Each structure stands twice: as C-alpha cells, then as structure tokens.
Amino acid sequence: MEDRINYILNTFDKMYGTDLVCYLEHDEPWQLLIATILSAQCTDERVNIVTKELFVKYPSVNALASASLEELERDIYSTGFYHNKAKNIIACCNKLVSDYDSQVPSTMDKLLTLPGVTLIMRR
Helix, strand or coil: CHHHHHHHHHHHHHHHCCCCCCCCCCCCHHHHHHHHHHCCCCCHHHHHHHHHHHHHHCCCHHHHHCCCHHHHHHHHHHHCCHHHHHHHHHHHHHHHHHHHCCCCCCCHHHHCCCCCCCCCCCC
C-alpha cells in the first residue's frame, strides 16, 4: 500500500510540480484563515481585493471579533454569501480569542472547531 501511495504522490509531483503557491494574499496566519472563509464560492482575485481593505480596517483577530455584524457584511458583500461569512468570521475570531489566545491552532482537529471551517472530502 505504501508503495502505491508513493507512486501516486510522485506522479502528482511530476505532473504538477512541487512548488506550492497560495494565491490568497496574507501576512499572518489569521489573515489566511479569514481569506479562506471568504473564498467559498468566490474567486481568489475578489477575495484579495476585499481583504486588502478589510485587513487595514480590522488589523487583528480582536478587531474582527468585536466587529459589527452589519458593518462586516457591508465590507465583504462582494464575496457573496456575506450574511453567513460575516457571522462565521466574527464567531471564529471570538473563538480564537477565547480558546486559542488569538492564534490560529496548528492541528486539523482544533481548526475544525472554528466556525466557518469545514473539511470537504471528495472521492
């Protein structure tokens, strides 16, 4: 089984390369988390336009945790599904503040406890 997995991974490396590129612009892990929440059903290009101003207006996890829902909805409107995204971003940031000292957790199990973070598995 391990040989088969290694063969598949090596084949993917040959086909797609090994250089990983993240197209969501961010400086901090929390910014990537928020950008990823915003990216649902939205282009990376649109998310980068929105987050450029969003991360200036809300320069920290704490700032987003205390954001007005209605104002955040207006700020992210162009990403679509802005009601749910705004609600999840505020709840996610509140959980980061209360449970993780404003830091993005480093394990999948802990990440999956955050509002707006889901694991999608496809076959």
